[in-house]
Amino acid sequence: MTVTYSRRVADAGLGTFFNLLLRWKGSIYKLLYRELIIFTLLYYFFSIVYRFVLNNDQKRLFEKLSIYCDRYAELIPVSFVLGFYVTLVVSRWWGQFENVPWPDRLAALVGGHVRGADEASRLTRRTLMRYANLSGVLIYRSVSTAVYKRFPTMEHLVQAGLMTSEELRHLEDLPSPHNKFWVPCMWFVSLALRARTEGRINNDVALTAILTELNSLRAKCMKLYGYDWISLPLVYTQVATVAVYSFFLACLIGRQFLDPAQGYTGHDLDFYLPVFTLLQFFFYVGWLKVAEQLINPFGEDDDDFETNWLVDRNLQVSLLSVDEMYDNLPLVERDMYWNESEPQPPYTTASAEHRKPSFMGSALDISVPKEEMEFQSNLEQIKENEEANYSTPLLGGLGRLLGVQSPNFPRSSRVSLLRRRPGAPLSRFPLYLHPEAPLTPSQGRHPSNQERDPDYAFSTLPLYERPGFYSCPQTPIHCVPPAVPRPRPARRTQNEWDRSCSSLAPPLVGSQFLPPDTPNHIPPPPSSAFPWLSEDGEMQSTPTFSFPDPPPELCPISKLRPGHGLLSRRPPPPRLTLDTLPSGDSQPGPPSARAAGGGGERVFSFSPPSRTAPANPSNPNSSSSSINATSTNNAGTTGSLCNGPSQQETNQQNSPNDSGISLAEGDLLGVLVDGGANKAAGGREQD
Numbered sequence: 024m025t026v027t028y029s030r031r032v033a034d035a036g037l038g039t040f041f042n043l044l045l046r047w048k049g050s051i052y053k054l055l056y057r058e059l060i061i062f063t064l065l066y067y068f069f070s071i072v073y074r075f076v077l078n079n080d081q082k083r084l085f086e087k088l089s090i091y092c093d094r095y096a097e098l099i100p101v102s103f104v105l106g107f108y109v110t111l112v113v114s115r116w117w118g119q120f121e122n123v124p125w126p127d128r129l130a131a132l133v134g135g136h137v138r139g140a141d142e143a144s145r146l147t148r149r150t151l152m153r154y155a156n157l158s159g160v161l162i163y164r165s166v167s168t169a170v171y172k173r174f175p176t177m178e179h180l181v182q183a184g185l186m187t188s189e190e191l192r193h194l195e196d197l198p199s200p201h202n203k204f205w206v207p208c209m210w211f212v213s214l215a216l217r218a219r220t221e222g223r224i225n226n227d228v229a230l231t232a233i234l235t236e237l238n239s240l241r242a243k244c245m246k247l248y249g250y251d252w253i254s255l256p257l258v259y260t261q262v263a264t265v266a267v268y269s270f271f272l273a274c275l276i277g278r279q280f281l282d283p284a285q286g287y288t289g290h291d292l293d294f295y296l297p298v299f300t301l302l303q304f305f306f307y308v309g310w311l312k313v314a315e316q317l318i319n320p321f322g323e324d325d326d327d328f329e330t331n332w333l334v335d336r337n338l339q340v341s342l343l344s345v346d347e348m349y350d351n352l353p354l355v356e357r358d359m360y361w362n363e364s365e366p367q368p369p370y371t372t373a374s375a376e377h378r379k380p381s382f383m384g385s386a387l388d389i390s391v392p393k394e395e396m397e398f399q400s401n402l403e404q405i406k407e408n409e410e411a412n413y414s415t416p417l418l419g420g421l422g423r424l425l426g427v428q429s430p431n432f433p434r435s436s437r438v439s440l441l442r443r444r445p446g447a448p449l450s451r452f453p454l455y456l457h458p459e460a461p462l463t464p465s466q467g468r469h470p471s472n473q474e475r476d477p478d479y480a481f482s483t484l485p486l487y488e489r490p491g492f493y494s495c496p497q498t499p500i501h502c503v504p505p506a507v508p509r510p511r512p513a514r515r516t517q518n519e520w521d522r523s524c525s526s527l528a529p530p531l532v533g534s535q536f537l538p539p540d541t542p543n544h545i546p547p548p549p550s551s552a553f554p555w556l557s558e559d560g561e562m563q564s565t566p567t568f569s570f571p572d573p574p575p576e577l578c579p580i581s582k583l584r585p586g587h588g589l590l591s592r593r594p595p596p597p598r599l600t601l602d603t604l605p606s607g608d609s610q611p612g613p614p615s616a617r618a619a620g621g622g623g624e625r626v627f628s629f630s631p632p633s634r635t636a637p638a639n640p641s642n643p644n645s646s647s648s649s650i651n652a653t654s655t656n657n658a659g660t661t662g663s664l665c666n667g668p669s670q671q672e673t674n675q676q677n678s679p680n681d682s683g684i685s686l687a688e689g690d691l692l693g694v695l696v697d698g699g700a701n702k703a704a705g706g707r708e709q710d
Contacts, residue, residue, distance in 0.1 A: 026325050049325040051309045065275050086281050093277030099270045108263040109314045116317040122246040124159045126337050129236045130344035136229035147218050148345035154207040156338045157185050161204035162244040166251040167321035167330040208241045267311050
């Protein structure tokens with residue numbers, strides 16, 4: 024009963040689908056012609072009554088009624104209600120087809136795992152598949168009118184050979200008022216377990232596979248039973264039907280052609296055949312008829328499922344699979360492409376035009392000029408090209424649109440924008456950028472081959488690109504960098520330090536101390552870079568850092584030597600002593616330092632090189648400058664200050680993984696500390 028026209032529409036050429044309009048079986052004409060004839064007859068009945076039966080007053084009243092019906096009939100949402108209803112029906116119709124039970128997979132498993140060529144094994148395989156088909160026939164018989172007409176009673180199933188008299192007796196003796204389509208499935212399970220016990224099924228894995236496929240078949244039968252039991256809500260079907268038929272009942276009067284002499288709007292012409300009204304009826308009512316036909320595909324309509332054909336086909340295929348096809352294997356021999364790595368079956372003359380080359384990918388058709396196929400070995404050039412493309416997205420997109428190549432930007436297009444302008448204050452200069460400052464004599468120690476020198480290459484990199492930058496939390500990184508970046512020179516001997524002491528003296532410009540190797544036009548960094556300096560560059564009178572009394576086992580006082588520790592690699596004249604602070608009430612410094620400090624705290628005091636006589640170590644206030652720091656659980660800091668000479672010498676070596684900030688010769692930290700100490704001492708002597 025299913026109408027198939029797939030072969031007719033294999034080629035979507037001119038007139039292909041117009042030929043389908045001439046088919047009668049399964050067409051909309053066969054489905055709708057009765058309703059269309061009835062609607063046309065009713066329309067002409069009202070038209071004849073209006074034209075020839077009614078008098079003038081009755082005609083005026085009928086004309087008002089016609090205009091009223093035509094105006095308000097459009098308020099019925101026919102398209103919305105009918106479209107949603109048909110969508111649900113079609114999806115439900117296709118879901119029922121997808122749940123039609125096909126026993127092919129189960130037959131393959133039974134034929135492969137139930138072994139044995141004897142009569143008992145053959146009987147077991149055929150009986151298993153007959154039980155599976157019997158379950159499907161019982162569910163078809165309960166949902167399909169065509170199958171029920173074929174097997175109206177259970178005796179007809181016995182006569183058809185789908186079940187035996189003994190099986191019918193067991194089925195009828197089962198005290199259950201419900202549908203018993205599942206009973207043959209239980210017989211299947213019992214027989215499969217017996218075959219496993221007798222050794223006809225080799226292992227439990229094969230038995231599990233067979234039972235799993237049986238459960239899948241049974242689940243599909245259950246879904247068909249559920250589709251038949253739970254239909255679309257009746258109210259929705261009624262709403263869609265009433266909406267369509269009420270709309271066209273109103274059209275019987277509202278779409279009448281009125282007398283043009285009365286001058287009604289839209290009634291200038293008088294026709295006897297309502298063409299567009301009939302087309303609208305054809306579309307809407309035809310749409311409704313499609314839903315009525317598909318709502319139950321197990322009936323006897325033209326587009327319903329061929330359930331009787333399914334019964335015949337499934338039984339025949341399943342029995343052939345487990346009986347005739349069991350161990351029925353043709354002779355295994357070499358194929359004709361045995362020695363060919365690329366087999367190509369021949370084409371006939373009619374199919375030669377359909378032979379196409381293999382598709383390799385749409386991007387393989389791109390033609391690239393030969394000069395653009397070479398790899399670029401310079402990584403910096405590749406990065407600059409990417410930066411140029413990202414910096415000009417509008418120009419890049421416009422160039423790609425017009426087919427123009429991207430412009431070649433100069434190498435320093437981005438670097439020049441990031442460098443500090445000459446004379447700009449240091450507070451505007453980020454840490455990771457290098458200023459362009461003239462070289463000083465102290466920087467003349469660069470090796471001749473700077474590119475191959477690892478120290479020079481490391482120091483010229485920005486800090487965020489140096490190895491180990493993100494793994495050195497102990498490095499005191501600040502937003503204000505040293506004035507002039509330079510490579511770290513090799514370590515000097517003690518004699519070289521003594522000879523260069525005079526060069527380390529901070530230069531004097533007016534009344535201010537400047538860091539060494541700093542151009543005169545570059546101002547000193549702000550006080551925020553070094554908290555122990557005041558806004559005008561002078562040393563603060565209050566202590567800034569205080570260190571707790573280190574444990575004797577970690578750092579014995581006797582092991583401290585000048586020239587090592589925090590101010591290592593500095594000239595010997597600055598002497599570092601350890602003093603005892605007074606009580607907490609009289610202790611100078613900020614309140615936080617006084618609160619954190621205790622009676623057992625010590626003070627590191629030093630004398631700058633400009634002082635001839637060191638301060639009294641016993642008096643903490645006689646020192647020109649003292650470095651006090653309160654250590655709050657800072658064992659790591661104490662240990663670093665108390666390392667022996669060998670540890671300090673090891674830490675002073677160039678490390679490829681440091682962040683580039685260290686206390687080296689002539690560093691900004693030591694010079695500013697010394698300069699601030701000298702100014703503070705000079706001011707106190709004047710007082």
